[in-house]
Amino acid sequence: MKTWIAGAAMALMTLGTTASADGHGDFPERPIMMMVSYGAGGATDFQARIVTMTAGNEDALGMPVAIINKPGAGGRVGWNWFSSQAESDGYTLGAYNVPHFIAQSIEGGVDYSTDSFEPIANWGADPAVFVVAADSDFNSMADVVDYAKANPGGLTFSGAGLFVGHHIAALQLEKAAGVKLAYIPSNKGGAGAMKSVIAGEVLGGVNNLSDAFRAREAGNVKILGVFDLERNAFMEDVPTMQEQGFDIDNASVNFRGVMVPAGTPQGVIDHLAAVVPTMFENSRVQGKMSAGGSPMHVMNREEVLEMWAARQTTLEELLAGL
Amino acid sequence: MGDVFTPFNFMLLLIGTIGGLILGATPGLSPTMAVALLIPFTFRLEAAQGLILLGAAYTSTVAGGAVSAILLKIPGAPANIATTLDGHTMAQKGQGAKALQLSFLASAVGGVFGVLLLIFLTPVLAKWALAFGPSHLFWLAILGVTVIGSLDSSSLVKGLLSGCIGLWLATIGFDDIMGAQRFIFHPAVGGGINVIPALIGLFAIPQVITMFAKGRSSSGAEVIVVQKSPIKAAIQEVFSRKRALAIGTAVGSVIGLIPGVGGQIAGLVAYDQSKKFSPESEKFGTGHSEGVIAAEAANNAMVGPSLVPLLTLSIPGSPTAAVLLGGLLIHGIFPGSDLFDNHPDVAWTFINSMLIGQILMCIFGLYVAGLAASVARVPHSVMAAVVLGLAVFGSYSVQNSMGDVYVMASLGVGMYFLERFGFSAAPLVLGLILGPIAEANFIQGSMIANATSSVGSYFFTGPLNLTLIIIVVASIAYSAWMEVRNRRYTSKEEIMQ
Numbered sequence: 001m002k003t004w005i006a007g008a009a010m011a012l013m014t015l016g017t018t019a020s021a022d023g024h025g026d027f028p029e030r031p032i033m034m035m036v037s038y039g040a041g042g043a044t045d046f047q048a049r050i051v052t053m054t055a056g057n058e059d060a061l062g063m064p065v066a067i068i069n070k071p072g073a074g075g076r077v078g079w080n081w082f083s084s085q086a087e088s089d090g091y092t093l094g095a096y097n098v099p100h101f102i103a104q105s106i107e108g109g110v111d112y113s114t115d116s117f118e119p120i121a122n123w124g125a126d127p128a129v130f131v132v133a134a135d136s137d138f139n140s141m142a143d144v145v146d147y148a149k150a151n152p153g154g155l156t157f158s159g160a161g162l163f164v165g166h167h168i169a170a171l172q173l174e175k176a177a178g179v180k181l182a183y184i185p186s187n188k189g190g191a192g193a194m195k196s197v198i199a200g201e202v203l204g205g206v207n208n209l210s211d212a213f214r215a216r217e218a219g220n221v222k223i224l225g226v227f228d229l230e231r232n233a234f235m236e237d238v239p240t241m242q243e244q245g246f247d248i249d250n251a252s253v254n255f256r257g258v259m260v261p262a263g264t265p266q267g268v269i270d271h272l273a274a275v276v277p278t279m280f281e282n283s284r285v286q287g288k289m290s291a292g293g294s295p296m297h298v299m300n301r302e303e304v305l306e307m308w309a310a311r312q313t314t315l316e317e318l319l320a321g322l
Numbered sequence: 323m324g325d326v327f328t329p330f331n332f333m334l335l336l337i338g339t340i341g342g343l344i345l346g347a348t349p350g351l352s353p354t355m356a357v358a359l360l361i362p363f364t365f366r367l368e369a370a371q372g373l374i375l376l377g378a379a380y381t382s383t384v385a386g387g388a389v390s391a392i393l394l395k396i397p398g399a400p401a402n403i404a405t406t407l408d409g410h411t412m413a414q415k416g417q418g419a420k421a422l423q424l425s426f427l428a429s430a431v432g433g434v435f436g437v438l439l440l441i442f443l444t445p446v447l448a449k450w451a452l453a454f455g456p457s458h459l460f461w462l463a464i465l466g467v468t469v470i471g472s473l474d475s476s477s478l479v480k481g482l483l484s485g486c487i488g489l490w491l492a493t494i495g496f497d498d499i500m501g502a503q504r505f506i507f508h509p510a511v512g513g514g515i516n517v518i519p520a521l522i523g524l525f526a527i528p529q530v531i532t533m534f535a536k537g538r539s540s541s542g543a544e545v546i547v548v549q550k551s552p553i554k555a556a557i558q559e560v561f562s563r564k565r566a567l568a569i570g571t572a573v574g575s576v577i578g579l580i581p582g583v584g585g586q587i588a589g590l591v592a593y594d595q596s597k598k599f600s601p602e603s604e605k606f607g608t609g610h611s612e613g614v615i616a617a618e619a620a621n622n623a624m625v626g627p628s629l630v631p632l633l634t635l636s637i638p639g640s641p642t643a644a645v646l647l648g649g650l651l652i653h654g655i656f657p658g659s660d661l662f663d664n665h666p667d668v669a670w671t672f673i674n675s676m677l678i679g680q681i682l683m684c685i686f687g688l689y690v691a692g693l694a695a696s697v698a699r700v701p702h703s704v705m706a707a708v709v710l711g712l713a714v715f716g717s718y719s720v721q722n723s724m725g726d727v728y729v730m731a732s733l734g735v736g737m738y739f740l741e742r743f744g745f746s747a748a749p750l751v752l753g754l755i756l757g758p759i760a761e762a763n764f765i766q767g768s769m770i771a772n773a774t775s776s777v778g779s780y781f782f783t784g785p786l787n788l789t790l791i792i793i794v795v796a797s798i799a800y801s802a803w804m805e806v807r808n809r810r811y812t813s814k815e816e817i818m819q
Contacts (some may be wrong), residue, residue, distance in 0.1 A: 033722070040358045041644025046651065053365060068722050070513060073496030077513035085509060109503060156773045162501055182773030187498035187762040191644065195581060195637045199452040202770065218636045218658025288365075291654030 027090055027268050028063040034093040034258070035086065037078020039071040042189050043126065043208055043294070044256055048095045050288045051123045051280055060279045061272075065093070074161035075100050076110050083112035088261040090268035093120070098255040098308065103163040103315050114312055115262060118269055119304035121277040122257035124289070125297035127228035127250065128169040129212045129238065130157075131197055131221040132204040141225045141244045144204060148179040156182045158193035158205040166193070166206040169227040169252035171318055176246040197221060208254065209234060210293045227252045234295060251314045255297070257304060273301040326674045331374055334367075335675055338378030339682045345379070346386020349522050350716025352399040353383040354641040361649050369653035369665075373672040376649050378679035380642060381625050385429040385683055388618055392421045393697050394709055396526045396716070400517060400586045400755055401621040403748055404593035406525060407473065408606065408613030415609050416549045418695030423556035424611055425618040426687035431560070432571045432619030433680040436626030439575050440633075441673060447579055447627055448634040454580050456767035457781045461790035462580065463760035466587045468797040469594040470749040472606070477744060478805040484745045488753020491515050491733075498762050510725030519717035519730040520754055524747040526713045527734020533706035548698050553688050559611055566612035569596040570619030578624025581631050581639030586755050590748075592620030598800060626676065633657050633669070 034052060038044045045067065052065035070078035079101050082094040096117065105113040132138045138147070148155040159166030162185045170183040186192035190208045197205040198220045206227070207215075213234050215221045223238045228250045231240060241248040258276055260269060279285070280298045289296050299307065326335060338360075345356040360379055364372030387398025392409035405425060412421035439447065454462070470481045494505045495514025506512050560567060573592040577583075596616035597606045606613050629646070631639035636658045638644035650657055655665055662669050700708070717730035737747055771780035781787060 039641060039644070040354060041638060041641060041646075041648055046648040049361065049648070050652065053362070070721055070723075072513045073498060073501050076496050076501055080512055104501070107501075109501065154773050156770050162499065182769065184766055184769050184773075185499050186766070187758075191638055195452070195631070195635075196455070198635060198637065199455060201455040214636050214656045214658065217656050218634075218660070220635060220658075288652055292648075292651035293656070 027271055028061055030091065031063050032061065032065045032091050032093060033068055034065050034095060035068050035070055035078055035082050036095045037070055037072075037075040037082070037097075038189065040069050042071075042191075043210060044095055044097060045069060046292065047124055047256060047289065047294050050292070050294075051285055053288075054279055054282045054285055057282075060282070061275055074104070074164050076104055079104075080111045082261060083116035086261050088263035090260060090264050090272065092261070093272075094259050094261070096255075096257055096259045097165070098257075099168050099251060099311050099315055100164045100254070102308065102311050103168060103319065106312075106315055106319050107163050114308050117259040118262055118264060119301055119308060120258040120260060120269070120272045121280065121301060122255055122299035122304050122307070123280045123296060124254075124256040124294060126165075126254040126256070126295055127209045127226050127232060128165050128206050128252045128254070129209050129226050129235075130169075130173075130204060130224045131194070131207050131212050131215065132224060133197055133200055134220055134222055136204070136222060138204065138224065139222070141241065141246065144224065145177045145179060145246075147203070148177070148181055153180045153182055155179075155204070156184055156202040158184050158186055158196045158202045159207070160190045160193050161185045161187070165252045165254040166190075168315070168318065169206045169248075172227065172248045172252060173241070173246065175318070175321075176241070176248050194221075206252075209295065213293050232295065234293065249314075251311065251318065255299075255304075255307065257299070269301075326374065326671060326678055331371060331671075334371055334374045335378050335679060335682065338375040338675070339382045339679050340686060342379035342382030342679075343386040343389070343683060343687065346383035346398050347389035348716065349390050349394070349396040349398060349526070349712050350518055350719050351383070352518055353380055353387070353401075354645055355720070356380075356383040357642055357645045357649075361645065361652075364649055365652065369650075369655055370668045370671040372649055372653065373668060374675040376646055377672050377675035378682075380646070381433055381622065381676050381679045382683040384622055384625055385426060385433070385618070385687065387621075388425040388429070389422065389694060390712075392425060392614070393418055393694060394526065394712070395529055396709070396713070397521050400521065400751070401589050401624070402617075403521070403751055404589040404617035404620075405614060407593065407617075407748060408608070408610050409617075411607070411609035412611070412614065413695065413698055416698065417551070417609065418548065418698050419692045420549070420551040420556055420559075420611075421609075421614050422691035422695060423551055423553060423688055424560055424614050426684045426691065427556060427560040428567060428570065428615040428619040429622040429687075430680050430684035431567060432574055432621075432623035433625055433683075434677060435571050436575050436578070436623040437673060437677045437680065438626070440626035440630060444630055444634055447630045450576075451579050451581055451631045451639060452635070453786060454583075456763040456770065457784075458786050458790060459580070459583055460760055460763040460767055460781065461787060461794065462577075462583055462587075463756045463763065465790060465794050465797065466583075466591065466752060466756045467760075468794055468801065469587075469590050470752060470801075472594040472597050472801065473590070473746065473748040473752065478801055480744050481746070481749045484740070484747075484749040485753040487740075487745075488750040488755075489757040490753075491520070491750075492754045492757030493761075498758060499765050508728075510723075510728045512725075515729055515733075515754065516720055516726055517751075517755060518720045519726040520733055521751055522713045522716050523730035523732070523734035524737045524751055526709050527731065528738040528741050528747070530706045530710050530713070531735070531738045533702040533709075536702050548696055550692065551695075556688075560615060563612050563615050565599060566596045566616040567619050569599060570616035571623045573616075574620030574623030575627045578620075579627040579630055579639070581637065583759055586759075587752075588624045589617040589621040590752060592616045594797075622680070633661055634659050 056064040086092040387402040391397045391402040391405040395410040409421045470485045570592040574588045577588045632643040717726045771777040
């Protein structure tokens with residue numbers, strides 16, 4: 001307990017000193033803020049708090065990172081703010097969710113695109129899965145698709161919103177199986193979408209692997225397939241969509257990581273890009289993440305830049321048909 | 323019993339309770355924020371110890387919100403809106419100490435009952451929480467809107483108009499489902515109007531302006547005599563108002579359970595119902611103790627049941643429950659139906675910390691009530707400055723944004739003029755809170771209905787839909803009848819003036 005009191009005292013002391021904004025030699029000189037565009041308690045918020053908890057250590061950034069939530073409209077509110085109003089001095093970080101922000105920028109009506117942000121590092125990859133209630137008659141994706149073929153447009157299934165990973169997965173499923181489905185977006189994120197599956201308001205749902213894992217542990221759902229290229233270590237028994245005969249890749253996998261606004265000094269970006277991935281590799285961080293059932297996938301800045309570009313191409317093709 | 327009574331754990335419980343009361347009493351720090359702020363401190367504690375801190379803080383922040391609602395007329399969170407209606411009027415009459423004591427006692431009664439429900443009826447309650455689909459939540463939001471008639475005692479029409487302004491304000495920003503932008507005329511409202519800064523602005527700013535105005539005209543000579551209030555008398559008062567206490571507790575625990583909606587409107591619905599069932603209904607809004615008791619019993623009764631979906635189904639039913647879920651996950655504890663089998667020590671310690679936290683919170687609250695109520699003695703000029711400072715601080719701290727401060731200030735100044743024309747803040751805030759709930763559930767419901775049956779049968783059939791519709795109709799009819807009756811009585815006097 002003494003350590004955190006000391007940490008808080010140090011944080012207060014540094015708040016009092018004025019920092020020089022331009023020179024990045026001593027960056028960071030004061031606590032850093034990280035914007036999360038989803039509400040407190042959501043999966044992104046929860047993971048962001050864990051992966052940044054060691055930021056204050058001397059071998060990491062040496063300054064604590066405070067999380068600020070700007071939720072609303074599937075993340076659009078936060079990312080709009082981040083691209084247009086956040087200071088590009090390195091003291092304002094943002095959490096990104098891919099494919100969400102890229103799909104939204106392709107769809108239009110927002111102020112950002114991949115050019116508005118500079119990635120720093122990726123911490124997690126949460127694939128989407130297809131879930132049905134524990135007492136559902138569906139036992140495989142084939143059952144789901146057969147029902148959809150018999151009732152065109154009548155298979156209701158939930159997801160966290162429009163133009164987020166779950167929606168992308170839903171579009172991929174429609175395309176690969178050649179059926180029309182009724183995707184019902186939730187305004188309460190993955191938790192709201194999961195509730196409507198368990199309560200029987202909809203026949204199935206696309207949800208985060210981590211949340212579905214917990215719901216299955218609690219005996220509430222069956223997981224019929226993973227929207228990824230390989231099976232996941234958290235659930236080796238669940239087959240991928242490709243194994244079940246649907247040509248679906250990993251475009252819907254929810255990648256979470258850290259970015260800064262475009263225009264941030266290159267020196268600051270380089271420093272963050274060198275330090276932040278090591279922060280994610282910290283054993284305490286890894287322990288807390290796996291305890292919470294959150295799959296980690298650390299990528300450095302170059303790998304994220306490639307991943308963003310690849311997603312941009314895939315999503316443009318997929319969304320062109322809408 | 324869990325391990326609540328080891329010295330270190332009991333100390334955590336005390337810190338959680340007292341800290342929670344202080345955080346809850348600070349405008350802008352809602353229970354969700356307060357719990358989120360405490361999560362990092364639990365990283366270094368054992369799972370059960372962390373939950374003691376969080377459980378105690380959750381219960382006492384909800385009750386702490388009543389302090390600023392009563393003394394400053396700033397509801398700490400949507401749950402405390404109903405408390406301002408009679409609580410602040412009591413404080414203005416010098417009965418602030420009594421209002422605080424009643425609110426803490428009612429909170430403890432409601433809160434303990436809610437936690438007992440959580441302990442004994444969890445499986446039944448879990449089914450009830452899941453029974454509410456989009457169509458039912460839509461009707462529930464509409465039911466919330468009909469409460470407007472009770473909130474504004476002066477005129478039903480002006481109450482409804484205020485509600486409509488609130489509904490319009492709620493449409494500003496991105497819509498939650500389609501992502502369309504509506505009425506964004508300034509970057510400060512790009513994310514829509516955040517409820518907490520709106521609450522602070524609408525309730526606090528008109529008061530601040532009035533206080534500054536009074537300060538100049540009467541040189542602050544108007545001194546409120548703060549009446550002493552013996553604790554014994556307050557206890558007797560609470561238990562003699564059995565109707566309000568029972569309605570508040572029942573409404574709070576039943577509605578509080580419904581994911582997403584409950585916590586926001588439990589206090590207001592309880593206030594409305596106890597007004598409708600009270601033989602002294604005309605006294606509501608004039609500093610009547612039943613109003614405070616019903617509202618506060620309801621918002622604390624909600625605490626226990628609101629955790630049912632989280633603890634049994636692993637689905638957080640409210641933002642605070644979502645934050646608590648994070649606190650559990652970080653220790654590798656997955657809530658679910660087998661939580662009580664797999665981690666009985668943790669589960670019971672958590673529940674007991676809420677139970678004992680309620681009682682500690684009540685004892686502590688009763689002792690400081692007299693002291694706290696003396697803020698009414700502070701001269702208007704000083705008070706106005708303090709409230710203004712708190713309002714700015716509170717709205718800024720929600721998401722570290724000056725935009726929220728501008729929103730708070732503009733809504734507040736607007737509300738000052740609206741109040742001069744007989745409109746009031748409570749129905750407006752109700753519209754702001756319920757608008758998005760009604761809209762999102764209507765869209766979701768109609769999407770499901772279009773894919774399966776028809777919109778008409780989805781929204782108008784089924785026992786739960788019909789029950790809610792009947793209550794809505796009865797509620798509107800009752801308000802209309804009251805309005806007509808009051809007109810008949812008052813019109814003569816109005817003509818005489």
